[in-house]
Amino acid sequence: MEKAPIVRLREVTKRFDDVVAVDALSLDIFQGEFLTLLGPSGCGKTTVLRLIAGFESLDEGEIVMNGAPLNGTPPNRRNVNTVFQSYALFPHMTIYDNIAFGLKMKQLGKSLISEQVDEAVSIVKLQGLENRKPHQLSGGQQQRVAMARAIVNKPQVLLLDEPLSALDYRLRQEMEIELKRIHRKLGITFVFVTHDQEEAISMSDRIAVMNQGRIEQIGTPTRIYEEPENMFVAKFVGEINIFEGRIIEVYNGSATVDIHGRPFKVLNRKNFSTGQHVKVLLRPEDLAVTRDEDSRPVSPSLGGVIDEVIYKGKTVDLIVSLDAGETIFVTQFFNEDQEDVVFRQGQRVHVDWPYGWEVVL
Amino acid sequence: MKKIFQSAYLAFIFLFLYIPIIVLVVYSFNTSRFSTNWQGFTLDWYRVLFTDGPLMEAFANSLIIALSSSTIATVLGTLGAFAFYRYRFLGRKIMYSFVYVLMMSPDIVMGISLLMFFITIGLSVGATTLLLAHVTFCLPFVMVTVYARISGFDRHIIDVAKDLGASELQMFRHVMLPMLMPAIIAGWLLSFTLSLDDVIVSFFTTGPSFEILPLKIYSMVRLGIKPEINALSAVMFLVSLLTVTIAHFFFAKENK
Ligand SMILES: Nc1ncnc2c1ncn2[C@@H]1O[C@H](COP(=O)(O)OP(=O)(O)OP(=O)(O)O)[C@@H](O)[C@H]1O
Numbered sequence A: 001m002e003k004a005p006i007v008r009l010r011e012v013t014k015r016f017d018d019v020v021a022v023d024a025l026s027l028d029i030f031q032g033e034f035l036t037l038l039g040p041s042g043c044g045k046t047t048v049l050r051l052i053a054g055f056e057s058l059d060e061g062e063i064v065m066n067g068a069p070l071n072g073t074p075p076n077r078r079n080v081n082t083v084f085q086s087y088a089l090f091p092h093m094t095i096y097d098n099i100a101f102g103l104k105m106k107q108l109g110k111s112l113i114s115e116q117v118d119e120a121v122s123i124v125k126l127q128g129l130e131n132r133k134p135h136q137l138s139g140g141q142q143q144r145v146a147m148a149r150a151i152v153n154k155p156q157v158l159l160l161d162e163p164l165s166a167l168d169y170r171l172r173q174e175m176e177i178e179l180k181r182i183h184r185k186l187g188i189t190f191v192f193v194t195h196d197q198e199e200a201i202s203m204s205d206r207i208a209v210m211n212q213g214r215i216e217q218i219g220t221p222t223r224i225y226e227e228p229e230n231m232f233v234a235k236f237v238g239e240i241n242i243f244e245g246r247i248i249e250v251y252n253g254s255a256t257v258d259i260h261g262r263p264f265k266v267l268n269r270k271n272f273s274t275g276q277h278v279k280v281l282l283r284p285e286d287l288a289v290t291r292d293e294d295s296r297p298v299s300p301s302l303g304g305v306i307d308e309v310i311y312k313g314k315t316v317d318l319i320v321s322l323d324a325g326e327t328i329f330v331t332q333f334f335n336e337d338q339e340d341v342v343f344r345q346g347q348r349v350h351v352d353w354p355y356g357w358e359v360v361l
Numbered sequence B: 001m002k003k004i005f006q007s008a009y010l011a012f013i014f015l016f017l018y019i020p021i022i023v024l025v026v027y028s029f030n031t032s033r034f035s036t037n038w039q040g041f042t043l044d045w046y047r048v049l050f051t052d053g054p055l056m057e058a059f060a061n062s063l064i065i066a067l068s069s070s071t072i073a074t075v076l077g078t079l080g081a082f083a084f085y086r087y088r089f090l091g092r093k094i095m096y097s098f099v100y101v102l103m104m105s106p107d108i109v110m111g112i113s114l115l116m117f118f119i120t121i122g123l124s125v126g127a128t129t130l131l132l133a134h135v136t137f138c139l140p141f142v143m144v145t146v147y148a149r150i151s152g153f154d155r156h157i158i159d160v161a162k163d164l165g166a167s168e169l170q171m172f173r174h175v176m177l178p179m180l181m182p183a184i185i186a187g188w189l190l191s192f193t194l195s196l197d198d199v200i201v202s203f204f205t206t207g208p209s210f211e212i213l214p215l216k217i218y219s220m221v222r223l224g225i226k227p228e229i230n231a232l233s234a235v236m237f238l239v240s241l242l243t244v245t246i247a248h249f250f251f252a253k254e255n256k
C-alpha cells in the first residue's frame, strides 16, 4: 500500500466553545481504502468527517486533498460526498430526482444524467423504485437511495457517518456486505464512522480508534485486535482479560512476568526492565482452560473454579473465578476428539496460554 | 344513544356558529328594505351593490392592499424564517421572540404606534402607509408559519444539498422553496384574509384619500344596516369560503 495519501489531516484541531472536539489530529487517508473511524460517543468522529466534507471550519492545522490545501473550500466544491446517518433524503422529490440532484446541480445533459442515475440505481439495487417518494420506501431502501445519491457524483472520497445505525440487526448485516461490495466495485475511498467495533472489524481495511479527539491507534483490524497499543484500544475493541504483573527477569526478546505469584514467560516487545509493573492482556479465545481432573499443571498456570458455562454452538464461554480473586472470561472451541470433556460449574481448572499470544503493556 | 347525542351536540355548535351568517345571506335576498320580516325574493340589492361606485372602489382598494401586502409579507417572512433557521447570530433567540410579541400585540396598540411612526417620519396617511401597516402585521404570521415547518426538517437537509454541489441559491431554490411551499401558501392565505378584514390598524393608518371596504362598511353601518351591506357581506363570505376550499384542496393533494 505505498500510495500517496489522497487526503491528509495535519495537526487538525476543532473547538466548539470550550469543548475540544478534535485535538491536533493527524491522519493519512489512502486512495481506494476502506478506513473506519471507531470510537465511543462524543470522541469527535462526526466532527472529523464534517471537517473533511467542509461543513465545519478548522481552528488549527490543515487538510490537504490531492496535494492542495482545502482551507476555505466550501462543501459544494469538494470532490467528496457524505452519507448521513439520518439519510436526509429530499422528501418532495422522487427517488430518481433525489439521485439525480448532484448531477442536475452540475447542469449535465438530460440523457447523461439518466444514464448515470440508472447506473447508480443498479449498483445499489433499487431498480423499479425510481418513481416513488422517499416516505414510500423501507429504511433499508432509503439507505440505498442515500448511497446512490452520493456515489452518482463519483466522488474521490465517500464519507459515511454511521450509515447503518438506524437499521435493525439483520438488515444491518446485509447492508455491511452490500457496502463492501459497493466499495470493491467503485474502487473509491470510503471513510466510515461507527462506534460498533464488530462492524469496524468486519468491514475495514484500516481502523483508526479514536478517543477524546485523538487517534489512539491506527492499523489493520487484525493489528488493532491482536496487538492493541494501549489500554484504551485493548478495552474498546473486543473482550479482554487484564492481569496485573511485575517483570522479574528479562532475556533477549522475552521476559518473565510474575502474575499472582506464578512466573509466566512472555514476549518482551517493549523493552521492559526488571521490577517494572505491567499489565498482561489476553483475549478470551487465547486462553486455554484445562480441567484439573484431566491433567495436573506442568507449566505455570492460574488455578480457579468454573463459575458459569455458556454454550454457543461451536464454542463455549466460561467464566472462571481465579483463586487470586479475579474473574476472567474464556472462550473455548469444542475439541471433536475429546467429546467427553464437558465443562461444568464448580469444576476446578487451571488456565494458561501459548507463549507469545499475550500483549504486555 | 351516545352517537345521537354526539351528533346533536356537533350540530348545535355548527348552528350556533353559522346561523348568523345564514340569516345574513337570506336577508340579502329579501325584498323589504327596512323590516326584518321576509317579503319576497329579490336580487336587487346585489344590483345596487355592484353599481355603487364608491363601494366598489373601496372593494377594489381592499383587494389591491390585501393582495400586495400578503405577497410582500410572504416574501419577506419566508426569507426571514429561513435566515433565523440557517444563520446563527447574536440575539437570534430574542429577536425571534419579538416576532411573537408583534403577533400578540393588540391591534389598537399597533395601529396607534404605526400612526405615530408615520407622522414622525413625515409620511401622510394613505395607500402607502396602509400597505406598510398591513405588511407589518402580516409578517409575523408568515414567519411563524414558515419557521414551524422549516424546523421540522431533517437538520442535515441543507448540508446534503451543499454536499451534492448546490450553491446557496440552488439549495434555496431546489430544496428549501419546494419543501416550504405548503407553509408559504398557508402564510399567504392567512395574510390575505387578515389584511382583507382588518379594521382597527387600517383605521389609524389610512386617510380619506384611500378608502377600503371594512372601514367603508363600518361607517355605513353606523347609519343603520342597509340590505346592500347584507349582499356585500354575503359576497365576502363567499370569497372566504372559496379561499378555504382552495387551501383545503391544495393541502389534501400535498398530504397524499
Ligand atoms: N455543533 C456543535 N456545537 C457544540 N459542540 C459540538 C458540536 N458538534 C459536536 N460538538 C461536541 O464535540 C464533541 C465531538 O462530537 P462528535 O459529534 O464529533 O462526536 P461523535 O464521535 O460523532 O459522537 P457520536 O458517536 O455520538 O456521534 C462532543 O463533545 C460534542 O458535544
Ligand SMILES: [Mg+2]
Pocket (backbone or CB within 6 Å): A045, A046, A047, A161
Ligand atoms: Mg457522530
